[in-house]
Amino acid sequence: MSQHTSLVSIALCTYNGEKYLKAQLDSLVIQDYQNLEIIIVDDCSTDNTVSIIKEYQKLRSNITLYINEKNLGFNKNFKKALENCKGDYIAFADQDDMWELNKISKMVENIGDNLLIYHNSAYIDENGIPNGLSKKSHHKFVSGDCAINFLYYNCVSGHACMINKDLLETTPPFPKDFYYDWWFAYTAANTGRINFLNESLVKHRKHSNSSTSADHTDPRSLRLYQFKLFLAHPMTIGSVKEMLLKLIHNYEELRFKKFSLKLFSILIRNAHQLFYIRKKSVYSRLKFLITESTQHQ
The missing domain is CATH 3.90.550.10 (Spore Coat Polysaccharide Biosynthesis Protein SpsA; Chain A)
Incomplete structure (x- = not known):
C-alpha cells in the first residue's frame, strides 16, 4: 500500500x-x-x-x-x-x-x-x-x-x-x-x-484542568530519576550514555558538597546541546546552571 x-x-x-x-x-x-x-x-x-x-x-x-x-x-x-x-x-x-x-x-x-x-x-x-x-x-x-x-x-x-x-x-x-x-x-x-x-x-x-498541569516534584530529583530512565533505555547510544553517567555521578555527589564545580563545568561545556531546546536568555541560563550545581538545603 x-x-x-x-x-x-x-x-x-x-x-x-x-x-x-x-x-x-x-x-x-x-x-x-x-x-x-x-x-x-x-x-x-x-x-x-x-x-x-x-x-x-x-x-x-x-x-x-x-x-x-x-x-x-x-x-x-x-x-x-x-x-x-x-x-x-x-x-x-x-x-x-x-x-x-x-x-x-x-x-x-x-x-x-x-x-x-x-x-x-x-x-x-x-x-x-x-x-x-x-x-x-x-x-x-x-x-x-x-x-x-x-x-x-x-x-x-x-x-x-x-x-x-x-x-x-x-x-x-x-x-x-x-x-x-x-x-x-x-x-x-x-x-x-x-x-x-x-x-x-x-x-x-491551555487550561487549569489540563493533564499537563505543572508537576510540583522537586525538579532536580525528577531530573535524576529521568536520567536513570534514559540510561537504562536499551536504545541509548554510546555518546549519550557517557554523558548520562557523568551527570548522574555529579548530581549524586551534590548530596555531600555545597557546590559541584565538576557538574557546573559539564553543564557549561555542553550547554548548547543539553539546553538547546528550551529558549532562555543568557542570564536565565547561567542562573539555572549555578542553581543546578548548588546543594539544596
Missing part, C-alpha cells in the same frame, strides 16, 4: 471531557485524509463524555469506542488505546484540542522513513481564543541524531506527533510518572529518525 493511502489510527483517551470534546471530535471527523480509524478509550467518565462519543459513532463507522470497567489512569489507558490501533501510522489526540483539517495528510506526506514526526501548535485559552503564543514561543525543534537534546527538555507534544508503528517495537514500556511523548521522542532520536514540520496544525487548549 502506498504511504499516502496507508491506514492512520488516531488514538484518543477520554476522561470527563464533555466540555470541549465535541469541538475536538468535529475536527477529527472532517480530516481531509480518508483512510482513518479513530480509536477512543474512555477511562470511566462520570459526565456525558461517553454519550457524546456514541452520538458521533452513529454517524461515523470509523470510530471505535472502548469503555474501561475500572479506572486505569492515563498511562495504562493510553497503552490500551495503542494496543487497539491497527494503522501503519498512529497520531495522538487530546480530548480538548482542535485539529486543522489537513493535519494528518500533512504528516503522512512528510514522515518519510522517520519513526516520528511532530509539528508546532498554536495555544488557545479555555474559550478557544488564541493568545498569540505557540510551542515554538518557548522551544526550539530538533531532528535527526538529537537524543542528547532531550535529556533536560522535551519539544515534542503528544498531540502534535505521529509515529510509524515500528516505533512501538523499539520503545520500552512507559515508565511510571514520565511523559509518553518524551519517551517516544527520546527513542526515535536515538535512531536518528525524527523530524518536524514547521507548521501549526493543532489549536492546543
Whole structure:
C-alpha cells in the first residue's frame, strides 16, 4: 500500500471531557485524509463524555469506542488505546484540542522513513481564543541524531506527533510518572529518525484542568530519576550514555558538597546541546546552571 493511502489510527483517551470534546471530535471527523480509524478509550467518565462519543459513532463507522470497567489512569489507558490501533501510522489526540483539517495528510506526506514526526501548535485559552503564543514561543525543534537534546527538555507534544508503528517495537514500556511523548521522542532520536514540520496544525487548549498541569516534584530529583530512565533505555547510544553517567555521578555527589564545580563545568561545556531546546536568555541560563550545581538545603 502506498504511504499516502496507508491506514492512520488516531488514538484518543477520554476522561470527563464533555466540555470541549465535541469541538475536538468535529475536527477529527472532517480530516481531509480518508483512510482513518479513530480509536477512543474512555477511562470511566462520570459526565456525558461517553454519550457524546456514541452520538458521533452513529454517524461515523470509523470510530471505535472502548469503555474501561475500572479506572486505569492515563498511562495504562493510553497503552490500551495503542494496543487497539491497527494503522501503519498512529497520531495522538487530546480530548480538548482542535485539529486543522489537513493535519494528518500533512504528516503522512512528510514522515518519510522517520519513526516520528511532530509539528508546532498554536495555544488557545479555555474559550478557544488564541493568545498569540505557540510551542515554538518557548522551544526550539530538533531532528535527526538529537537524543542528547532531550535529556533536560522535551519539544515534542503528544498531540502534535505521529509515529510509524515500528516505533512501538523499539520503545520500552512507559515508565511510571514520565511523559509518553518524551519517551517516544527520546527513542526515535536515538535512531536518528525524527523530524518536524514547521507548521501549526493543532489549536492546543491551555487550561487549569489540563493533564499537563505543572508537576510540583522537586525538579532536580525528577531530573535524576529521568536520567536513570534514559540510561537504562536499551536504545541509548554510546555518546549519550557517557554523558548520562557523568551527570548522574555529579548530581549524586551534590548530596555531600555545597557546590559541584565538576557538574557546573559539564553543564557549561555542553550547554548548547543539553539546553538547546528550551529558549532562555543568557542570564536565565547561567542562573539555572549555578542553581543546578548548588546543594539544596
